[in-house]
Amino acid sequence: MDGTPAMTGDDTWEVAGRRFRSRLIVGTGRYKSLEETGAAIAASGAEIVTVAVRRVNLSDPGAPMLQDFVSPKDYTYLPNTAGCHTASEAVRTLRLAREAGGWNLVKLEVLGPPPYLYPDMAGTFEAAEALIKDGFEVMVYCADDPVAAKRLEDMGCVAIMPLGAPIGSGLGLTNPFMIRSIKQNAKVPVLVDAGIGTASDAAKAMELGCDAVLLNSAIAHAKDPVRMAIAMKAAVEAGRGAFLAGRMPWNYNADASSPMTGLIR
Amino acid sequence: MSETIAITVNGERREVAAGESLAALLRAIGLDTRKVAVERNEEIVPRSTYPEVTLAAGDQLEIVHFIGGG
Numbered sequence: 001m002d003g004t005p006a007m008t009g010d011d012t013w014e015v016a017g018r019r020f021r022s023r024l025i026v027g028t029g030r031y032k033s034l035e036e037t038g039a040a041i042a043a044s045g046a047e048i049v050t051v052a053v054r055r056v057n058l059s060d061p062g063a064p065m066l067q068d069f070v071s072p073k074d075y076t077y078l079p080n081t082a083g084c085h086t087a088s089e090a091v092r093t094l095r096l097a098r099e100a101g102g103w104n105l106v107k108l109e110v111l112g113p114p115p116y117l118y119p120d121m122a123g124t125f126e127a128a129e130a131l132i133k134d135g136f137e138v139m140v141y142c143a144d145d146p147v148a149a150k151r152l153e154d155m156g157c158v159a160i161m162p163l164g165a166p167i168g169s170g171l172g173l174t175n176p177f178m179i180r181s182i183k184q185n186a187k188v189p190v191l192v193d194a195g196i197g198t199a200s201d202a203a204k205a206m207e208l209g210c211d212a213v214l215l216n217s218a219i220a221h222a223k224d225p226v227r228m229a230i231a232m233k234a235a236v237e238a239g240r241g242a243f244l245a246g247r248m249p250w251n252y253n254a255d256a257s258s259p260m261t262g263l264i265r
Numbered sequence: 266m267s268e269t270i271a272i273t274v275n276g277e278r279r280e281v282a283a284g285e286s287l288a289a290l291l292r293a294i295g296l297d298t299r300k301v302a303v304e305r306n307e308e309i310v311p312r313s314t315y316p317e318v319t320l321a322a323g324d325q326l327e328i329v330h331f332i333g334g335g
Contacts, residue, residue, distance in 0.1 A: 027335025037333055052334025053302075055275040055327065061295040066331050082334050092307065096329050099309050100302035167335070194335075216335030 011240065013211045015189050016105055016137040016158040018076070022047045023206065024236045025078065025191065027216025028070055031225065038069035040219050043229035048076045050107055050214065052083070053097045072101060078139065080107040085120065087127035094131060106131070107161070107193075107214075109141035116166045119143045125151070132156045141193050144178040146185055153188050160186055161214060164205065165195025168217045172201035173208075180208045199228075199235035206239025207247070270322035281320055288315035291328070301330045 012019050026046040031037040041049060049070055057063060079097030081090035087110055094106045108131060110123035119142050131138050132155060139159035140152050149160045162182055165171035172195060173179060183190040189211035196202050196215040205213050213236055222228035268283040274290075281290055287310060291298055303310045304327040310318055 028333035029335045031333060034333075050335055051331040053329050054332050056294075056296060056301055056330050058275055058277065058294055058328075065300055066333055067300060077331065079331065080334055092304070095309050096302045096304055096327070097331070099312065100300070100330060220335075 011244070013189060015139065015211075018105070020047045020076075020212075022233075022236075023212040023240055024202070024232055025050065025212055025214040026219060026229070026232075027214070028066060029082075029216055030220040034064055034066065034069040036225060037066070037220075040225040040229040041070055041075070043226045043233070044219065045233045046075070048078050050078045050080045050216070051097075052080055053093050053100070076105070077101055077103055078105060078107050079103065081109050081127075083111075084109065085111055085113070085123070087123045087130065090123070090127040091130045091134075094136060095134070098136070104135055105137045105139070105158070107139050107141065108157075111167075118166065119163065121145070121148050125155070128152060128155055128157055139191070144175050144182065146178065146181045149182045149190075150185055153186055157188065159189040159191060159211075161191045161193035163194040164192045164201065165197075167194045169195055170197030170218060170221075171195055172197050173204055176204065176208055179205065179210065183209045183211075199231040202232050203235040203239035203242070206236055207242050209243055212236075270320065272320055272322070272324040272326060274326045275328055285320050286316055287318040287320060287326075290320060290326075291315065294328075296328065301328050303328050 012021050022045050024044055024046050025048040026041055026044050027050045028037055081093045084090040084093055090110050098104055108127055110120045110127050111117045112120045121143055128138050128140055137158045139161055140157045141161045142148055144162040152160055162179055164173040191212045191214050192205040192210050193214040196218045202213045219225050219228045269280040270283050272279055306325050
């Protein structure tokens, strides 16, 4: 026997015509330092990283920048609209991101108010429409609502990314049935974005059939982010492997593994 | 004394010489133009045009870059 089938090599996924091997997308925020950011992201094996767009600090223009530790030459940058609560803020932010980096593959999120920052779907639809019209390829953070998800896909979003739980909550998949429903209805990739707390949550998302998982705090806020990054990489691979393998049926009665014949008397 | 005009950069008022270009302002601040993007009065300014963009009194500039985010 040589190698493990499907876990490596040919099991890739595609979004907006770009092909990736890693099914783990990681955020670059909330780390203690840029050094730690770089180390954890390298350990995660991620090929796509989300980044935020913010004002330059004019009083310290020479401060080290994210690009120096997580190079856009090594990773696909996925600019986000974190912190945007209206469609117009989100569209402005991503136009700036496109000018800064030249990328049209973006993560759209239009958020409702604290404490839940739940996706504002009216604003999300409005922003998605404007961005798609302007030539962006939109991966969209959204409610775990199969009807809304389908509408976003029909509008032309390139990936649907329902939340597992509120951003940064670490509560895991609070509604796995809806995540599965969205995946079953979709022809574009479906990713769980937000809510992942630990490795088993990521594995569970992959076992539901999701194409990939997007997380940030679960690694950045772990006591040992590099170790958690390695665990997440393994969890996503394990969950994907289990999905491809096809789990055994649920059975509410015992079904012994050892033969019932040849027992001593 | 050369004439100055007032503009707003990232929410802060700033005096610049009348006729100064956007490229000159970015140089004066000390920014690597390859790593930032600029919006002027809510319109994106293409990077290739920085030298030709002359700042006007009352201009509102947003200068952004990528930082860590989820």
